[in-house]
Amino acid sequence: MRELEPERDAASIVEVLNDPAFVRNVGDRGVRTNAEAAVYIRERIAPSYDRFGFGMWLVELVANAEPIGICGLLKRDALEDVDVGFSLLERYRGCGYAFEAASAAMTYGWEVARLSRIVAITVPHNSRSIALLQKLGMQFEKMVQLVPDTREVMLFAASAGGQAQSDSK
Numbered sequence: 001m002r003e004l005e006p007e008r009d010a011a012s013i014v015e016v017l018n019d020p021a022f023v024r025n026v027g028d029r030g031v032r033t034n035a036e037a038a039v040y041i042r043e044r045i046a047p048s049y050d051r052f053g054f055g056m057w058l059v060e061l062v063a064n065a066e067p068i069g070i071c072g073l074l075k076r077d078a079l080e081d082v083d084v085g086f087s088l089l090e091r092y093r094g095c096g097y098a099f100e101a102a103s104a105a106m107t108y109g110w111e112v113a114r115l116s117r118i119v120a121i122t123v124p125h126n127s128r129s130i131a132l133l134q135k136l137g138m139q140f141e142k143m144v145q146l147v148p149d150t151r152e153v154m155l156f157a158a159s160a161g162g163q164a165q166s167d168s169k
């Protein structure tokens with residue numbers, strides 16, 4: 001997992017953001033071209049790296065550096081706690097990569113960013129995401145509405161020292 005770079009990773013971001021499951025479950029970011037994706041990375045993703053020391057990272061295969069999706073930690077204005085997010089390209093789902101990436105992001109959250117809580121949000125019909133969050137040791141807390149007049153989403157949470165924390169602690 002590594003930081004996204006505007007020009008280098010634009011094509012990967014176009015593919016991830018326009019995946020039908022991403023649009024259905026997360027939303028349509030309106031990013032269609034490499035030029036738009038470069039702006040999106042520069043303005044919407046990269047600032048978090050400097051501000052918080054974490055953000056949405058690119059997930060690559062170790063063997064050949066093939067980009068397979070995005071995963072990372074976000075601090076949104078609408079949520080008090082940092083949340084973990086993930087989205088893989090369809091051909092790389094069902095291999096355990098999302099669990100591996102999200103586990104690594106959460107370990108970074110506990111051990112490097114020293115967070116006391118990590119949350120996650122998902123729409124209620126996203127059964128793959130819910131299963132993954134439960135496998136990560138997160139528990140459903142409540143329904144929340146991040147933006148007025150939009151659909152409610154499920155909020156999951158894990159606490160430092162809880163079962164979602166790494167075994168080394």
Ligand SMILES: CC(C)(COP(=O)(O)OP(=O)(O)OC[C@H]1O[C@@H](n2cnc3c(N)ncnc32)[C@H](O)[C@@H]1OP(=O)(O)O)[C@@H](O)C(=O)NCCC(=O)NCCS
Nearest residue numbers: 021022025086087088093094095096097098099122128129
């Ligand atoms: C949500 C999402 C990231 C989950 O990805 P995923 O690949 O299904 O998740 P996992 O990494 O947990 O792998 C799932 C399956 O891979 C298999 N798997 C797990 N580890 C494995 C391993 N080491 N070797 C082989 N297969 C493995 C298992 O069958 C596992 O299913 P299980 O949970 O029943 O055990 C993916 O569906 C996605 O990108 N969706 C579209 C975008 C989206 O909705 N994002 C979430 C917004 S909240």
